[in-house]
Amino acid sequence: xxxxxxxSSRVAVITGGGRGIGLTTALxxxxxxxxxxxxxxxxxxxxxxxAQIEERGRRALACPLxxxxxxxxxxMTDEVSSKLGGxxxxxxxxxxxxxxxxxxxxxxxxWRQVLEVNLxxxxxxxxxxxxxxxxxxxxxxxxxxxxxxxxGNPKLGPYSASxxxxxxxxKSLAKEVADTEIRINSIAPAVIHTPMLEQVSKxxxxxxxxxxxxxxxxxxxxxxxxxxxxxSDECGFTTGACFDISGGRAxx
Numbered sequence: 001x002x003x004x005x006x007x008s009s010r011v012a013v014i015t016g017g018g019r020g021i022g023l024t025t026a027l028x029x030x031x032x033x034x035x036x037x038x039x040x041x042x043x044x045x046x047x048x049x050x051a052q053i054e055e056r057g058r059r060a061l062a063c064p065l066x067x068x069x070x071x072x073x074x075x076m077t078d079e080v081s082s083k084l085g086g087x088x089x090x091x092x093x094x095x096x097x098x099x100x101x102x103x104x105x106x107x108x109x110x111w112r113q114v115l116e117v118n119l120x121x122x123x124x125x126x127x128x129x130x131x132x133x134x135x136x137x138x139x140x141x142x143x144x145x146x147x148x149x150x151x152g153n154p155k156l157g158p159y160s161a162s163x164x165x166x167x168x169x170x171k172s173l174a175k176e177v178a179d180t181e182i183r184i185n186s187i188a189p190a191v192i193h194t195p196m197l198e199q200v201s202k203x204x205x206x207x208x209x210x211x212x213x214x215x216x217x218x219x220x221x222x223x224x225x226x227x228x229x230x231x232s233d234e235c236g237f238t239t240g241a242c243f244d245i246s247g248g249r250a251x252x
Contacts, residue, residue: 008033016094018045020194067121118162174240214247
């Protein structure tokens, strides 16, 4: 019997791995045989996820850092390769929502902060990961975008713009390495039940759920299942795509 989506002998880096989609994906990857580096701003969350991975019999590395820090991202990339013996998968799940506000109520600093974390930080992680992946001619990158990047959510202008940028960047990078064995894709979840929802007003959450025909928020386990396929060797002929996981919200 074939064991589909086996990640044995693979080393994965997951940003935002201390909670939410990143945490659930990390545990699923560990169950599939991967060794994992957890990147998160919160050192305690990093350590807690690492402990759960090690309980599953896999090696894990805690990398508490800010993804907008270029030097820290580059150092982490070297550390992962040296301590875990490779760098085969990157999942970029780190992100912030920002304040719920109309455009005319949003300051330039608030705009820059969301774009810096959600787009520039993701670009830095992608760029750094491509160094060992190109050397090995092997790799999978999965960038977490959002349905907001396709449709735009009111009062979440910086967030919507940043996630649209993630989709466009993913398509661009995928084409740059399409002649290699590296595959880069993104996913666009609708509202998923994660701690990030605590940053969003009830009014906005109700608005987002009202647009989902399934009538509920998504589960992190459902997102992790899609990420797992895109991170596996079986995702060989798919690159530069953005996969909706929206409970029927996306109808285009």
